[in-house]
Amino acid sequence: MAETAVFRLLANIAPFLQEKVNLLSGVRQEIEFIRDEFERMSAFLRVADAKEESDPQLKVWVKQVRDAAYDTEDVLDKFKLHLADHHGDGFGGFVRKIWSSIKTLKARRQIASEVQRIKSRVISISQGHQRYHDKYGTLEQGSRSTSVNNAWYDYRGDALLLEEAKLVGIEKPQRQLIGWLVEGGPGLKAVSVVGMGGLGKTTLVKKVYDDATVKKHFNSHAWLTVSESFRAQDLLKDMIQQLFKEIMQPVPVGVETMSIDKLKYLVNNFLQEKRYVVVFDDVWNVKDWEAIKHMLPDKNCGSRVILTTRFTDIASTCCEENDGDVYTLMPLSSEESWTLFCNKTFRGDLCPPNLKGISLRILKRCEGLPLAIVAISGVLATKDQSRIDEWEMLYRSLGAELEGNDKLESMKKALSLSYNDLPYYLKICFFYLSIFPEDQQILCKKVIRLWIVEGFVNAIEGKTIEEVANGYLNELFNRSLILGAERDPDGRPRDFHIHDLMCEIIVSKAREHNIVTTICRQGSRWPEKVRRLLIRSTSNNIEYSKRSSRLRSLFVWGPMDSFPIASLRELFRGGLKLLNVLDLEGTPLEIIPDEVFKLIHLRYLGLRDTKIKMVPKLIGRLENLETFDLRGTYVTKLPDEILRLQKLRNLLSFHFKSGGIYFEFEDFSGFKAPSQLRSLQSLQVLWLIEADQRSEGEVSIVKELGRLTQLRELGIGDLRREDGVTLCSSIEKLSNLRILYVISTKEDEILDLQSLSLIPQFLRELYLYGLLEKFPHWIPSLHGLVCLVLGRSKLRDDLLQSLQELPNLAKLTLDQAYEGEGLCFKAGRFQRLKDLLLCKLKGLRWVRMEKGAMPHLEALSIRNSELMEEVPSGIEHLTNLHTFELGDMSKKLISKLDREVPDGDYWKIAHIPQVRICHPVVTVAVTDRPPLSSQSQSQSQSQSLIVLLRRPLLPSFIASVHDTNKQISNLFVYALGWCGSVQESQLSPKVDKAVAFGTPKNN
Structure with a gap:
């Protein structure tokens, strides 16, 4: 680094x-x-x-x-x-x-x-x-980190020891993998199991490999551990040893001295005309797979290859070549984690009541990672169960325990393998993520902007610096070091999180390499030379050091009502003249201190969700500023001096007055900008500028936008009908535009966008909020469009006729966008649509899906369309649909979903894994339902009803919900932490209390 x-x-x-x-x-x-x-x-x-x-x-x-x-x-x-x-x-x-x-x-x-x-x-x-x-000497430069000490691999065998703990949650993936191996066509097929370190990939595949059905199905078997530093010759020799031992014949003479080509020939010749299964465990590089795949013959004998890897690109590449399957291994559920934890910690006994609370808190840190659960449980099993203080101390000091506890060493090593393999420029990017709090979803765009201003991103000819940084982020995803949560319509991660225990490791590494210093309590020690400082303390008495004069980045993230503003001013007085990054997100700051405007090196100023109401003219002094984040503040106007910021790339300022589910014009506001916006030629992101009226002689803001030719994301609000032609003219000049938001000034204001003729060819996402007299003629020509959201459009013509040919549309939202009685999705149309939301379509009575329409649809939500009285016709054809949500719909429609109602619609949705019925107070969800087929018909009778509490509920209401759904076998009630508690004694006797109170669901 x-x-x-x-x-x-x-x-x-x-x-x-x-x-x-x-x-x-x-x-x-x-x-x-x-x-x-x-x-x-x-x-x-x-x-x-x-x-x-x-x-x-x-x-x-x-x-x-x-x-x-x-x-x-x-x-x-x-x-x-x-x-x-x-x-x-x-x-x-x-x-x-x-x-x-x-x-x-x-x-x-x-x-x-x-x-x-x-x-x-x-x-x-x-x-x-x-x-x-x-x-x-002459070590090869630029190679991947093949020099990691081989001792790191002494711990790989520990993954197989998870069997001793009677690993739970393995039955379903085991059945799936066995099915892929023994079923299917006669051609050679690859099966990849991918996931982060510690998930149990090796353990799962070993169980599959040793299964009697698999052993009997194949003639030859070999298990090969590839790892990061493997040598092809050694791998081939090991494989030959296994193959000949299985048939009880001696290994051919001279194998130890054979060249790699002769070894490959020997393996290939042995496997001819045999139905074999070969496991390549822990593949780290596509080149490794390329080096060994050609020795495997394909004689249409039904042979199979299994790979385990932490890399998603390796998994997909190997399977694409052989028409194989990828199994993404997920963390254990809360229930499975609790079972494994008790099996290991209490030797299968019940958790003592005095340890239940602290046990659940410790278990939460494991986030369903089997290796972590087993390792930490092993430590807890040796502790006195009457000394809850010892358990509490381990919870508080888990980071230190990872460094010094031998029993946790194997877990740390397993988690560390992935980041030790990172190239130098990615290591500092990864360890830098330690600035973000645990359990927080991290916005990808924020990370990219911070990496850039910190100087971590190397320029590459032909790419913008943002594109290079996005490539860095994708590589961390590919290595399973960060875990994607919400995704954009085109599949790109929108945010992510880091496993809690991995967080502990990178916090330690960031401290060791002086990447980030964290002050989280009074008396925290400062290193000799502080470069980046993160303050998470609520103490008013933090002693700031003179060493802060070398500070380059300052992050102050704390509770809104308790952050010590006086301490911040003291820190400024201590001298922060070299500061590049200042992020005060979420603090109760009302006025930007004047000292901020003396920071001429400042490149990033984050004031998101503060109480700032005004940006002073002094902002013009920050001539090196690249990102200015005012989202969630009360700023409604920016001074003319903002135009001096020639290096500004990201300008974000908008405010939601409420957190409602649906878009409301009166709840949303942007900012008024000065004239002559053309001065900001470096702008790539502009959110959310208002198209306010100008005095006579002043240049129209809407017209000025056309001068900002580098814009990639634009949000413009307060648009009037007469601004439409000018806006279209400006959009035609924005050839780099990827995302466009357009919002009219009020609900009944018409968006006139018909004059647009030259369309930005890279536009991926389009959001239009406002009345449309007719559907914009140019939208069907947006062949790169992946997301379309229409709000308050109130169109009467058939929308789907115009949209069905969009080749890459993955997400479609119609929110008060259509006033017709029906929507028909034609056969063969919407081939890439994955997410469909129909909201507040007051005139809608029916929805029809012809067979072959939307074959890849995964999520369907229909809300506030009270005239609909039956579920969409043809929904039974959507075989990939995994979530179906109905919100505030007619009672008649909901009643038809009852399995016991004659001539009901339940059969249409029986194949959908998750069905949610949302009410203003609760969400009822039927989950984990197997596909409706001949072999699973009996299983489909045992389904679960989950009520996710959104507000404190009356126990009588809970009971009534249960009583009205007697056909459901179980009612699981999970009280979310933020909505108030429900006492066990208050629940209906029919509620499965063991599940309800034993292992709470995560939010």
């Missing part, structure tokens, strides 16, 4: 020397010498990055390089501060100019002195570099 610091330094030195800065004699040459030395060291740093974990001496050298790069950058930036003084005009300006000259001379002498010291350090570090260069 030191290379990232060096890369950033070299990027800063180049313009510093090019600008002919007035330096004392000889200083320029010494800075050039320092630059050259860092350039020479940077290539070797890539190799050192992979070696440092296993070499303490090398680790010290890398730290020295990193610190020297940081210190050099600080010296240069401090000097830039002295050059940035604004003198003004008149006599006062003349005096200030003289005084500034004196200060600048002092600064030049100071930089000369500090450069001399840094040069001496760099010479010493370079000598250390020479020693290590001699030690490691």
Whole structure:
């Protein structure tokens, strides 16, 4: 990770020397010498990055390089501060100019002195570099981290020990995998099992491999552990040993000395005309698969290959070639986790009442990861069950336990394998994520913007810096290091989270490498040189250190009502002149402190969800600002001085007055911007600007938008009918536009968008809120469109006729967009649609899906359409539908879903795994329902009704819900943590209390 610091330094030195800065004699040459030395060291740093974990001496050298790069950058930036003084005009300006000259001379002498010291350090570090260069010789540069100590793999066998704990939740994936292996066509087929480390991929596949049905079905069997540092020759020799041992014949003579080509030939020849199954466990690289796949013959004997991997791209690539299947292994459910926890901790006995609360809290940290549950349970099993304080202490200090407890070592090693393999530029990006709180969904776009302003992202010719950063994020997803939650319509993750225990590890690593320092309580120790500071304390007495003068990033995230504003001002007075990032999201800040506008190096200013009402004119001083986030504030107007921010790339400011489910015009507001927006030529994201009226002679904001040709995301509100032609003209000039929001000024205001002729070819998402006289003629031409949302359009013509040919449409929302009686989805249309929402279509009486329509639909929601009295006709044809939601619909429609009602509609939805019936107070959901088929008909009779409490409910209401659904076998009631408790004694006797109170569902 030191290379990232060096890369950033070299990027800063180049313009510093090019600008002919007035330096004392000889200083320029010494800075050039320092630059050259860092350039020479940077290539070797890539190799050192992979070696440092296993070499303490090398680790010290890398730290020295990193610190020297940081210190050099600080010296240069401090000097830039002295050059940035604004003198003004008149006599006062003349005096200030003289005084500034004196200060600048002092600064030049100071930089000369500090450069001399840094040069001496760099010479010493370079000598250390020479020693290590001699030690490691000509290691291949830029290779992946194959140097990870092999001791890391001594713990892989521990995954198989999960069987000893009677691993739960394995039956369903086991049946699925066995089915894929023994069924299907005669051709060679690959099956991939993918998931993050510790999920039990190896354990699952081992159970499948050892299953009697599988053993009997195949003639030859081989289990091969690939791992990160495998050698193809060793793998092939191992495979030959297994194959010949199985038939009780000696291994051919000379195998130990055979070339790799002869070994492949021997394997291939042995497997000819045999039905074989081969497991490749823990595949780390597509090239590894490429190196071994050609030795496997395909003689139409029904042979199978199984792979386990942490990488989604490897899983998909291997299976695409052989028309195979990918099984994404998921964490255990709450119930399964609790069973496994009790089996291991209490040897299968019930949890003692005094330990139930703390046990559930500890279990939550495991997030369904079997290896984590088993490891932590093993520690708890040795503790005195009467000493709840010991259990509480382990919960509080789990991060420290991961570092020092031998019983947790195997779990830590398993989780660490994925990030140890990361290239240098991704490691710092991953460890940087430690700034985000546990249990928080992290917005992908925010992470990308922060990585960019922190200088972590390397420019690549032909790509924007955002596209490169997005590639970094995708690689972390691919490696299962971060877990996607909500996704955009085109499948791209919108946000993600990090497993709780992985968070503990990266927090430790971030602290070790001085990436992020966290202050979470009074008395927290500061490292010698703080670069990035995260404050999560609610104490008014945090002692801020003078070391903060080197601070580059400051994050203050705390409870809205308890953050100490006085402490923030004290920190500013301590000197934050080198700050690049300032994020005060969620604090009760009402006024931006004047000290903020002295931070000329600031590139990111985050004020989201603060109480800021006004942005002062001083904002114009922040000329290096790239992201200005005002979402959720009360700012309604920006000053003209915002136009000085020539480097601004992201400007976000909008406010929701309420958190309602449905869009309401009166609840949504953007901001008024100054004229001459064309000055902001770097803008890529602009949310949400208001198309307000201008005085005579002023340039229209709507017209100015056409000058911002770099825009990729645009939200514009308060649009009037007369603005339509001008907006269309501007949109035609925005060739890079990907996302477009257009909102009319009020509910009955017409959006006139008919004059648009030249359509942005990259547009992926379109949101139109406002009255439409007729459907825009250009929308069917948006072949790249993946998401379309129409709100309050109130169209009378058949919408679907115009939309059905969109080749990539994945999400469609019609919210008060159609006033007709029926919608018919034609056969063969909407081939890629996955998510369909029909909301507040007051005139809608029927929906019909012809067979072959929407074959990939996964989620269907119909809300507030009271005239509908039966479920959509043809819904039984939607075989991929996994969620069906009805909200505030007619009682007649709901009653027809009762299985026991004669001539009801239940049979139409019996195949859908999850059905939700939403009311203003509760959501009733029928879940985990097997497909309706001949082999599962009996299983489908045992279904579950889940009531998710959205507000405190009267126990009598709960009972009545149960009594009105007697055909359902069980009622599981889960009281969500934020909605108030329900006592066990208050529930209906028919409620399964063991489930209701034993293992609460996550929100």
